[in-house]
Amino acid sequence: MKKTLGIIGGMGPAATCDLMEKVIALTRAACDQEHIHIITDCNTAIPDRTAAILHGGPDPVPELRKSAVRLEAAGAELLCMPCNTAHHFYDQVTAAVGIPVLHMPGETARVLRQAGIRTAGVLATDGTVQSGVYEKALSREGIKAVYPDEADQAQIMRLIYRGVKARAVPLADIPVPDILTRLRDRGAEVFLLACTELPIAFAELKLSEGCLDPTRVLAFAVVRACGGETTADSPW
Amino acid sequence: MKKTLGIIGGMGPAATCDLMEKVIALTRAACDQEHIHIITDCNTAIPDRTAAILHGGPDPVPELRKSAVRLEAAGAELLCMPCNTAHHFYDQVTAAVGIPVLHMPGETARVLRQAGIRTAGVLATDGTVQSGVYEKALSREGIKAVYPDEADQAQIMRLIYRGVKARAVPLADIPVPDILTRLRDRGAEVFLLACTELPIAFAELKLSEGCLDPTRVLAFAVVRACGGETTADSPW
Numbered sequence: 001m002k003k004t005l006g007i008i009g010g011m012g013p014a015a016t017c018d019l020m021e022k023v024i025a026l027t028r029a030a031c032d033q034e035h036i037h038i039i040t041d042c043n044t045a046i047p048d049r050t051a052a053i054l055h056g057g058p059d060p061v062p063e064l065r066k067s068a069v070r071l072e073a074a075g076a077e078l079l080c081m082p083c084n085t086a087h088h089f090y091d092q093v094t095a096a097v098g099i100p101v102l103h104m105p106g107e108t109a110r111v112l113r114q115a116g117i118r119t120a121g122v123l124a125t126d127g128t129v130q131s132g133v134y135e136k137a138l139s140r141e142g143i144k145a146v147y148p149d150e151a152d153q154a155q156i157m158r159l160i161y162r163g164v165k166a167r168a169v170p171l172a173d174i175p176v177p178d179i180l181t182r183l184r185d186r187g188a189e190v191f192l193l194a195c196t197e198l199p200i201a202f203a204e205l206k207l208s209e210g211c212l213d214p215t216r217v218l219a220f221a222v223v224r225a226c227g228g229e230t231t232a233d234s235p236w
Numbered sequence: 237m238k239k240t241l242g243i244i245g246g247m248g249p250a251a252t253c254d255l256m257e258k259v260i261a262l263t264r265a266a267c268d269q270e271h272i273h274i275i276t277d278c279n280t281a282i283p284d285r286t287a288a289i290l291h292g293g294p295d296p297v298p299e300l301r302k303s304a305v306r307l308e309a310a311g312a313e314l315l316c317m318p319c320n321t322a323h324h325f326y327d328q329v330t331a332a333v334g335i336p337v338l339h340m341p342g343e344t345a346r347v348l349r350q351a352g353i354r355t356a357g358v359l360a361t362d363g364t365v366q367s368g369v370y371e372k373a374l375s376r377e378g379i380k381a382v383y384p385d386e387a388d389q390a391q392i393m394r395l396i397y398r399g400v401k402a403r404a405v406p407l408a409d410i411p412v413p414d415i416l417t418r419l420r421d422r423g424a425e426v427f428l429l430a431c432t433e434l435p436i437a438f439a440e441l442k443l444s445e446g447c448l449d450p451t452r453v454l455a456f457a458v459v460r461a462c463g464g465e466t467t468a469d470s471p472w
Contacts, residue, residue: 038278
C-alpha cells in the first residue's frame with residue numbers, strides 16, 4: 001500500500017501542477033489505480049514568501065500551517081512544499097503536523113553531492129537568495145553556491161514574477177543565456193533552478209541542459225518515500 | 237472573495253493536472269494570490285469507471301463519495317469531476333454533499349448549442365458511450381451524437397488506456413485522422429474529446445483543430461462559477 005502524499009501548493013499554482021506532473025511521470029504505473037494518491041491544497045491565500053522575508057510583507061506561516069493541517073486531516077501521510085522560498089519557514093510548518101515534510105533544498109543538495117558537484121549556480125527569488133535557504137543546504141554537503149550579480153538577479157526576478165506568474169512579459173525577452181554564461185565564468189558547474197517557476201520557464205526557453213531541477217528532485221524523492229517505483233534511475 | 241474549488245480527481249491523474257492547468261491559464265491573475273484556491277483529491281483508489289459500467293467491476297461510487305466528502309470537509313465550496321465517464325454516477329455523488337457539483341457533459345452540450353452545432357462526433361470510453369452520458373446531455377440541447385464504429389471505438393479505447401494512461405503505445409501508432417474522417421463523413425460538425433485523456437493525446441498529436449475539449453469547457457465554467465474573471469471570451 002503506497003502512502004498518500006499531501007502537497008502544500010499555490011506557490012505558484014503553475015509550479016504546483018508542474019510537481020504533480022513530475023510525480024505522475026516518475027511513477028511506474030500501468031493504470032490510474034497504480035498511481036500515488038495525492039491531495040493538493042493549491043492555497044492561493046498564502047502570502048508572497050519573498051515579500052515577507054525582505055519587505056515586511058504579511059507572514060505566510062499561518063496559511064502554510066493551515067494547509068499542512070488541512071492535508072493531514074484529509075489523510076495525507078507525507079507532505080511536501082513545491083516552493084523553494086517557503087523552506088525558509090520549514091521548521092514552523094513541520095511543527096504544526098505529526099507527519100514528515102520532505103525538504104526540497106536538502107534533497108537537491110544531496111543529489112548534487114552524489115554527482116560530485118563542487119560549485120553550483122543558484123537561480124532563485126531574492127527571498128531564497130537572501131534567506132540563505134540553499135546556501136545552508138549546499139554547505140552542509142560541502143558545495144559552494146554562486147549567485148547572479150545584482151542586475152542579473154533583477155532579471156531572474158522579472159522572469160519569475162512578470163514572465164511566469166503574471167504571464168505579462170515574454171520569457172524570451174529576458175537575457176537568460178547571458179546570465180548563465182556569466183555564472184559559468186565564475187565557476188558554476190551546474191545551474192540550480194531553485195525557484196519552482198524556473199523549470200517551467202527554462203523548459204519553454206529550451207535551456208534545461210546543464211541544469212538541475214529541484215522540482216524533479218522533489219518528485220523523485222516523493223515517489224520513493226511514498227513506496228512507489230520510479231520510471232527513471234535518477235532525478236537528473 | 238472567490239469560492240474555493242474542489243476537484244474529485246485521479247481519473248486519471250494526468251487529466252486532473254490538465255484541468256488544473258486549464259483553470260490556472262483561464263484565470264485572469266497578476267500574482268499567485270489572485271488565483272482560485274483549489275483543493276484536489278487525486279484519488280487513485282477510485283476503481284475504473286468503464287469496467288464498473290460494462291464488466292461488473294468494483295463500484296466507484298463509495299470512493300467518489302469519499303473524495304467529495306473529504307473535499308467539502310477541507311473547505312471546498314464547489315466541486316467538479318474531470319472524468320466524463322464518472323458522470324454516469326453524478327446523482328449518487330451529489331447526494332453525498334451539500335455543495336454544488338458542476339456537470340461537465342451538461343456544460344459541454346450548452347456550449348455546442350450556443351455555437352449552433354446540430355451533430356457532434358463523440359470520442360469517449362466504452363463506458364461513456366454505452367451509458368449514454370453524452371447522448372442524454374446532447375439530446376437535451378437538441379444535438380445529435382454520432383459515434384465511431386466498433387473497430388474505430390476499439391482504437392479510441394487503445395489510445396486512452398494504452399496510449400495515455402499506461403504510456404505503453406506511441407500515440408501516433410493509432411490511426412486517429414482516419415477515424416475523424418469517417419465521423420465527418422457521417423455528419424459530425426465537431427469532435428467532442430469526451431474522455432479527459434483525449435485532449436492530452438490530441439494536443440500531442442496536433443489534432444485539436446475542429447475539436448471541442450470538455451476539460452476546457454469545465455475549466456471555463458469553474459473559473460466563472462468561483463467568481464473569477466476568464467482570460468478568454470469562450471471555451472472554444
